[in-house]
Amino acid sequence: MxxxxxxxxxxxxxxxxxxxxxxxxxxxSTLHEDVLGHIFLLNTDMGISLGxxxxxxxxxxxxxxxxxxxxxxxVCRRWRSLLxxxxxxxxxxxxxxxxxxxxxxxxxxxIRRTGAAPLWLVGYIKIDPSTDFVADVFVPLVQANWxxxxxxxxxxxxxxxxxxxxxxxxxxxxxxxxxxFALQKKNAGEGVPLSASDLQGVRLxxxxxxxxxxxxxxxxxxxxxxxxxxxxxxxxxLLKLSDLKMPPIELLAVLRCTPLLESLYLRWLPWxxxxxxADAIESxxxxxxxxxxxxxxxxxxVDLALIRIIRPSRDCSSFKFLPVCPAETISQEDVAATIEAxxxxxxxxxxxxxxxxxxIWASPDVDIxxxxxxxxxxxxxxxxxxxxxxxxxxxxxNLSSLAGYPxxxxxxxxxxxxxxxxxxxxxxxxxxxxxxxLSCHDKSCVALETTMEALQGVESLTxxxxxxxxxxxxxxxxxxxxxxxxxxxxxxxxxxGWPVIAHVVKDIFVKLLxxxxxxxxxxxxxxxxxxxxxxxxxxLDEFDGLTVTLPGDNRTLPPTIYVCGTGSPETLNAxxxxxxx
Numbered sequence: 267m268x269x270x271x272x273x274x275x276x277x278x279x280x281x282x283x284x285x286x287x288x289x290x291x292x293x294x295s296t297l298h299e300d301v302l303g304h305i306f307l308l309n310t311d312m313g314i315s316l317g318x319x320x321x322x323x324x325x326x327x328x329x330x331x332x333x334x335x336x337x338x339x340x341v342c343r344r345w346r347s348l349l350x351x352x353x354x355x356x357x358x359x360x361x362x363x364x365x366x367x368x369x370x371x372x373x374x375x376x377i378r379r380t381g382a383a384p385l386w387l388v389g390y391i392k393i394d395p396s397t398d399f400v401a402d403v404f405v406p407l408v409q410a411n412w413x414x415x416x417x418x419x420x421x422x423x424x425x426x427x428x429x430x431x432x433x434x435x436x437x438x439x440x441x442x443x444x445x446x447f448a449l450q451k452k453n454a455g456e457g458v459p460l461s462a463s464d465l466q467g468v469r470l471x472x473x474x475x476x477x478x479x480x481x482x483x484x485x486x487x488x489x490x491x492x493x494x495x496x497x498x499x500x501x502x503x504l505l506k507l508s509d510l511k512m513p514p515i516e517l518l519a520v521l522r523c524t525p526l527l528e529s530l531y532l533r534w535l536p537w538x539x540x541x542x543x544a545d546a547i548e549s550x551x552x553x554x555x556x557x558x559x560x561x562x563x564x565x566x567x568v569d570l571a572l573i574r575i576i577r578p579s580r581d582c583s584s585f586k587f588l589p590v591c592p593a594e595t596i597s598q599e600d601v602a603a604t605i606e607a608x609x610x611x612x613x614x615x616x617x618x619x620x621x622x623x624x625x626i627w628a629s630p631d632v633d634i635x636x637x638x639x640x641x642x643x644x645x646x647x648x649x650x651x652x653x654x655x656x657x658x659x660x661x662x663x664n665l666s667s668l669a670g671y672p673x674x675x676x677x678x679x680x681x682x683x684x685x686x687x688x689x690x691x692x693x694x695x696x697x698x699x700x701x702x703x704l705s706c707h708d709k710s711c712v713a714l715e716t717t718m719e720a721l722q723g724v725e726s727l728t729x730x731x732x733x734x735x736x737x738x739x740x741x742x743x744x745x746x747x748x749x750x751x752x753x754x755x756x757x758x759x760x761x762x763g764w765p766v767i768a769h770v771v772k773d774i775f776v777k778l779l780x781x782x783x784x785x786x787x788x789x790x791x792x793x794x795x796x797x798x799x800x801x802x803x804x805x806l807d808e809f810d811g812l813t814v815t816l817p818g819d820n821r822t823l824p825p826t827i828y829v830c831g832t833g834s835p836e837t838l839n840a841x842x843x844x845x846x847x
Contacts, residue, residue: 299348306349309334310358310386330361330389332376353381362389362420366399373403377411384416384443392423405433412436416477419448422485434486440474447475448482450508467491471498484508490516499523503556506531514547514568521552521576529559529584532572547571554578561586566596566667574607580614587611588664596668601677605685608663615640615661616690624697624721626683627664628714629705629730629760634679635664636687679705680713691720700724700749703760704733715740724749728756731766738774747785754792757799768801768840779809798823804835816840 297305310331335356339349349355356379365373387408391400408415409432422429441447470488471478475498482504486492489512493499502524510517510532517532524530544567557578562569566589573587587608619640627633638661665682687694700721704714718740727749729737734757740748755778757766775793782789793806794815806814810831816838818825828837836842 302345302348303352303355306335306338306352306355307358309338310355330359330364332359332361332364335359350379353379353383356380357383357414357416358386360385360387362387362391362404364389366403370403377407382414384414385411386417386419387415388417388419390421390423391429393429400433401430405430405436408433408436412439412441414443415441416443417446418444419446421450437470437486438468439472441471441478442474443477444471444475445477446480447478448480448506449485450482451484469493469496471496473497476501478502480504482506487511490519493520495519495523500525502527504529508533510534514564514572518547518550518552518575521554524554526556527554528556530554530557530576531559531561533561533563544568544571548574550575552576558582559584561588563588565589566600570600570604570607573611578611578614581618582611582614584661585611585615586662586664588662589667598676601668601682604665604668605682608686609689611661612663612686612690616693620696621693622697623699623701624694625701625703626714626717627666627703628679628683629703629732630666630677630679631705633664633703634666634668634682635662636683637662678713684713684717687717691717694720695722697721698723699726699728701728701758702733702737703730704736706732706735718748719746721749723751725751726754726756727752728758730758730760734766734771734774738777741774741777741781744781747787750785750787752782752790753788754794755790756794756796758796764800765797766795766799768799768803768805772805775806779806779812799840801840803838803840806830806838807835814838 335349339346356376360376360380365376368376391404393400408418437449467489468491470492473496475496478498479501481502483506487509488507494516499520500523503526505524505527506529508531511534514534521527521530547568548571552575554576555578557576558581560573560576560578560582562572564572569587569589578585615638619638621638621640623639625637627635640660663686665679668677668682694717737748740746759765779790789809790812792813792815795817798817798819803814803816806812807830812830814826814828814830816826816828826837826840828834830838
């Protein structure tokens with residue numbers, strides 16, 4: 267085989283076994299072999315992002331499980347002997363990038379050490395005419411050992427070609443050991459699947475994969491003959507299909523066969539998706555009682571129809587709604603229908619989650635929507651079931667495409683967000699970290715005032731520059747207290763042009779900081795900017811104990827940190843050192 271790799275790499279890793287010695291007095295040298303075996307197994311556990319080939323396929327500089335297993339086998343003769351007696355360790359260490367670099371002698375030796383153990387094949391394969399690794403090594407390896415592949419998590423770099431058809435033909439064979447199958451393109455979403463016809467109507471895994479739980483694909487253009495009514499659908503817990511060409515109405519037949527599904531991600535190619543009849547989709551109903559993670563991306567009306575007919579777990583903790591649509595096709599009735607369709611998801615989320623972090627975007631030039639992050643372990647004890655979700659992804663509602671660009675004058679983003687959050691104002695009191703991107707206009711954020719007032723637990727507030735002016739309007743009402751527990755304020759630029767200028771926002775800061783003393787609530791302790799502001803900020807020196815951080819300018823000015831009231835207000839002149847401009 268013409269494998270262009272240096273076999274000396276393997277020699278360096280497997281010779282001179284006693285070059286690295288552990289003193290006999292070291293406790294690790296006396297560990298029981300069962301403990302050592304557990305440690306070695308933990309080393310091969312490549313993470314909890316099951317089905318994510320990009321996560322498993324580490325970068326060139328990362329240390330893989332194969333690296334550390336080889337190094338461990340050189341520590342001492344006892345460790346080497348133990349590792350050679352445990353084929354399962356080597357079977358779980360097959361990182362493709364590293365195998366490629368070991369040379370023919372090296373990778374053959376590693377495969378020999380796996381014995382008859384289950385195999386974890388993970389990493390990138392690069393379709394490169396200058397090397398024969400894929401055709402001469404990877405494909406024959408998969409062909410010869412497919413019956414014992416337990417994890418197949420591969421990301422294809424397709425810059426210069428396509429994998430040989432023999433690789434796809436392997437996937438039509440039964441997979442008795444397969445539990446995780448993830449075949450992805452590096453740039454999923456930027457083109458058609460690599461192979462639209464290699465399966466040619468043949469059933470994926472020959473319809474037999476009795477252990478399969480995770481299926482992730484963006485490289486094969488799957489059709490109904492490939493996966494329809496397959497027995498393994500009934501045991502899937504994660505289904506992630508990108509670059510889909512299968513019509514949504516056909517996919518519904520697949521989803522009916524996945525009662526145990528916990529995570530569902532569907533994305534169609536926008537230029538090939540067509541515009542199916544959303545009413546035809548809504549005539550169906552899909553019950554997925556264990557589903558806690560959901561995202562569908564086709565078009566507005568199809569996305570809306572799918573979230574209406576899919577009935578997830580009441581404990582659905584991760585939900586993304588980011589429809590793509592031309593604004594002129596969306597009516598006010600569609601906006602009302604969106605609120606109605608999203609309400610059950612929000613009701614379920616807030617009923618069984620304590621939200622710790624939130625982002626609210628009410629700026630048509632940036633985004634319209636919100637994102638909620640719950641604290642790990644914060645699930646309500648009365649929640650209906652333990653779905654054992656591995657995801658800590660947020661609940662995301664992004665309605666920017668409803669507004670269009672330039673923004674539709676008849677759509678009030680503030681009212682849209684306020685309507686969705688209104689039933690859950692009491693639950694917002696648990697939010698500790700808040701990110702606000704608000705747009706300042708004549709009627710800006712009137713509808714959101716009640717929402718802001720409900721955020722009583724916020725300790726850290728990140729706000730856009732234009733959002734400061736909106737906050738100033740809220741502060742005009744002396745009968746209301748906003749953010750009574752606020753300790754840290756961060757001013758962030760978001761498409762706002764020039765940095766904050768001191769004299770422009772001086773009155774806002776004075777009103778915000780001094781008003782807290784009048785209201786007898788805790789003072790703000792920290793003020794930060796994500797970019798160095800302009801002007802003289804020495805007026806802040808009257809607020810004793812306030813720590814102000816002015817970042818550097820990435821040129822010559824270093825960051826400035828000053829505690830107000832300590833006698834050096836000139837430190838707060840952000841223009842000092844800018845004379846050379």
